[in-house]
Amino acid sequence: MSIKQKIAAVFGIVAVIISFCACSIDDVFQNSGNSSYSAQTTEPSSAVPPKKLNNYAYSYNSIESRKVKELYMLINEKARLLLSAAFKIEGEITDFQMGEALEAYRNDHPEVFWLTSEISYFYKDGNTFINLSYNIAGEELIKAKKSFNSTVEKIIDDAPRNSSDYEKELYVNNYLVENCSYDDKATETENVVKNENDAYGALIDKTAVCEGYARAFQLLCNKLGIECVTISGIADNENHAWNCAKIDGDWYQVDTTWNDTDGKDTITENDYFNLTDEQMYTDHTASVLYKDCTEEEYDSSVYWCNNFVPECTATRYNYYRQNYVTISDLSGSSELFESIAESALNNEDYCSFVIDNSLDYKCTVYELINNGYLAEWIDKANDLNGDSPMLSNTCYVYKKEKLRVVTFAMTYI
Numbered sequence: 001m002s003i004k005q006k007i008a009a010v011f012g013i014v015a016v017i018i019s020f021c022a023c024s025i026d027d028v029f030q031n032s033g034n035s036s037y038s039a040q041t042t043e044p045s046s047a048v049p050p051k052k053l054n055n056y057a058y059s060y061n062s063i064e065s066r067k068v069k070e071l072y073m074l075i076n077e078k079a080r081l082l083l084s085a086a087f088k089i090e091g092e093i094t095d096f097q098m099g100e101a102l103e104a105y106r107n108d109h110p111e112v113f114w115l116t117s118e119i120s121y122f123y124k125d126g127n128t129f130i131n132l133s134y135n136i137a138g139e140e141l142i143k144a145k146k147s148f149n150s151t152v153e154k155i156i157d158d159a160p161r162n163s164s165d166y167e168k169e170l171y172v173n174n175y176l177v178e179n180c181s182y183d184d185k186a187t188e189t190e191n192v193v194k195n196e197n198d199a200y201g202a203l204i205d206k207t208a209v210c211e212g213y214a215r216a217f218q219l220l221c222n223k224l225g226i227e228c229v230t231i232s233g234i235a236d237n238e239n240h241a242w243n244c245a246k247i248d249g250d251w252y253q254v255d256t257t258w259n260d261t262d263g264k265d266t267i268t269e270n271d272y273f274n275l276t277d278e279q280m281y282t283d284h285t286a287s288v289l290y291k292d293c294t295e296e297e298y299d300s301s302v303y304w305c306n307n308f309v310p311e312c313t314a315t316r317y318n319y320y321r322q323n324y325v326t327i328s329d330l331s332g333s334s335e336l337f338e339s340i341a342e343s344a345l346n347n348e349d350y351c352s353f354v355i356d357n358s359l360d361y362k363c364t365v366y367e368l369i370n371n372g373y374l375a376e377w378i379d380k381a382n383d384l385n386g387d388s389p390m391l392s393n394t395c396y397v398y399k400k401e402k403l404r405v406v407t408f409a410m411t412y413i
Contacts, residue, residue: 056222058229059104059307064291067091071101078132079105079115085132093121093128096295104290104307107230110215110222113148113200114141135195144200151203156223165226165247166274166317169254172220173273176202176213177260183207210257214241217256221245232304233286239304240284245274250314253280266349267398267407273319277312279402320354320405327364328356330373341381343410344389352407365406369397374408 063069071089078087102119106112118133136144159171180203183196195201195212202208202216214230221228227246231253234240242255255272272280288297290305298305315321325339336353343351355361368374375393382390392411399406 056227056229057108059107062289062291062307063100063104065097065100067093068097068101068104071097072105075101075105075115075132076109079109079112085134086130088127088129090127092123093130094295096290096293096298098130099298100290100305100307103304107307110199110219110230111148111152113195113198113215114144135198144204148200148204152219152223155203155220159224165224166322168224169221169226169245169247170270170273170319172217172224173254173256173259173270175220176216176256177270179203179206180213180216180260181207181262182213182257182260183209211241213257213260214243217243217254229308229310231286231309232306233284235284242272242280242284244310244312246310247274247317250316251310251312252314252317253277253284253312255280255284269350269352270319271400271403274317275312275403276315276318280312282402318403320352320403324352324354324405326354326356327368328358330364330367330371332373332377337377337380337384340377340391341384344381344385344391344412347389349410350407351410352405355404355406357404361401361404365397365399368406 060069060072063072071093074087074089078085098119098121102117106115106117109115114134114136116133116135119130120133121128121130123129134141155175160167163171183201195205196207196209197211197215198208199212199216199219202212208216211230218228218230221243229244230241231244232239232241235242235255235258240257242253242257244251245254246252252274253272253276254274258272259268259270261268286309287304287306289309290307293305325335327336339353340351355364374395374397378391378393378395390413392413395411396409397406398408
């Protein structure tokens, strides 16, 4: 369910509840610790830098409306107090403005796991009254925060020392793949009842849906000094969330959820780690940017919007290009069969190669299989290993064309 749907659903309920309250509306918010905001009639020449925000506030910096930025900051103020979630601002707020402010804040702050995407608000007497929604509160939240922070610190402390940003990023991806399980039940019922869609669910409960994976990935990458954002959109005709991470100055697309196959797909190996836009968008579609969306389009859409979606064109730090040999000439170098020999010594089930961009992918794979190149490399790998272990030169070959990868099953004799 999108933020817009949740806003609409909660709005009607709150309006009914408020109308039956014995005290006045103003009393309700005064007793909650009211914050107020005076609407700006003009945009300033430059926005005031936010206080108490993360180093990576991409969504905040992408917001064009001063009013939405101020609302974002009020959400930040209230959410971090851990007490009342109610406040009012001067003027009327539209669904579009409310949705952008809340989603932008949540996208910049995966550590504020208790703040949900549900929100209720109404307009009366020149003010908009807003109530945030927390999935946990009070003493329970204080304990949860302590457990969450200590777990995050432990994960960061266990990260490889003196490592590159790529190695740290891969560590985060692999940690989530190995320690978190996808919550199929929550997806099937469309009923997220706990923390399945936030970083707490992924890191503490160790079960999450795509949004939980993405927010945990972003949080851990940021903690390790890696710029990372959460992207929302569509995949498999459903709402989906994933990430973009910046490595050595270039942005890459990452979908940790789809990298976690729970052992059901042994052929897939981080196939969605550091892709280009062209590769990712073969089966993913990023939602439209808020700045490119009108209020009418927003109201009619059932999907999320994004504030910031970087362009991803680099290939250097693609998982396969970093971990496997690239074929640039079929007559080849010793690297090709040495790679197979090393995989055999490690008793691996599969060995992969990347087809260089200078070669036609389909023609190269055809020649590799039908003209005996792969069989020859396997024979040379057996010779290099002294036939211990020994590989059969008859094997299954799997094509991953969008990644320009070919993977073959290691068949041991």
